[in-house]
Amino acid sequence: MDPERIEALMERFERAVEAAERRARVAGKRLLTTREAVELGLLPSASTAARWRMEGIGPPYRKKYGVVLYDPEEVKAWWDHNRVLTIDEVRQRAGGGGR
Incomplete structure (x- = not known):
């Protein structure tokens, strides 16, 4: 195949792919591409998100026409669920009330 055809x-x-990204909606919600989620600060980087997907440890995602899509609310919920507590929060939950 010649280079111009490629x-x-x-x-x-x-x-x-760009058209599919623009149409990406589930239940009326606009889904984000990996790039958009990174730009909005919901994911640390595209490479980290890809590694998390391979390892099965990241936030939930969908694929439409081969494009990975994230629901912003699900990503935020995933971060909240996986948040590390500060020592004061641990003490407060244990009934120690902080310092």
Whole structure:
């Protein structure tokens, strides 16, 4: 296949992915691509998110047309659930009330 044909196919594929990203909705909610979630500060980096997906330890995600999508509310809930407590919070929960 000649390089011009490959280039044209790649551009067409990229446009299709962008269109799928714009249409990505579940139950009326706008889902975020990995890049968007990183830009909004919901994920640390695209590479970390990819590693978490491979290891099965990150926030829930969906795939639509091969594009990974995140529900912002689910990502925030995942962070809240996996939050590390401060020592004062641990003491307070144990009934010690802090310092």
